[in-house]
Amino acid sequence: MERAAKITLAVSAVAVAGVCVLAIWGFPRSDAPPLIDQVAAPTSAPTPTATPPITELPAWAQESRPWIIYPEGFRCQGTEGCPNSFRSAFGEPGDVLPDGVEYYDPAKHDYDPTDRTNRFIVMPAPADGVDLGRRTGAEGNPIVSGADTSRVSAYMVWSGDSLGAIGERFAVDPAQLTKNGEPVIPGETRIDPGDLLVFP
Known part of the structure; x- marks a missing residue:
């Protein structure tokens, strides 16, 4: 009888110890790997969508043409920038230019005080x-x-x-x-x- 009581006590102690171990193991630990369903999915950067080049000038821009594509880094006098700059208003040009858009040509666009009849008023800095x-x-x-x-x-x-x-x-x-x-x-x-x- 005494022996049966000792066995019962030993079994109970083992059971209590097992429950404690399981309880402790169930608590989250900082060094424990996360559960599979809790792993964050890899984030991918959103793909930037490039604005397609315009193929036709909007109505408001038709009235103030020509729009000029100046060389990179080109500067005009004053603080307002170069007049009718296509890049400033619409972005980078495409392969086919809309009607009313042209590349900068000093012979055609630069200010000439002696002959302003056929020139756009561009005053390079x-x-x-x-x-x-x-x-x-x-x-x-x-x-x-x-x-x-x-x-x-x-x-x-x-x-x-x-x-x-x-x-x-x-x-x-x-x-x-x-x-x-x-x-x-x-x-x-x-x-x-x-x-x-x-x-x-």
């Missing part, structure tokens, strides 16, 4: 260092060709401009400039707003 910046007495517009923005070819005089300030702005001797085909003589040649001074 001079290359860095060619124009030292507007200042009192030299606030007019330099004129460069889009083919070579490292050389100022002419200067459109602004109200209040002086030959000395213009010479400082472009690091040029004003006596090297011409106005209406005549050499400029500092102290004698009068300059008025709208006059065109041609650089050597």
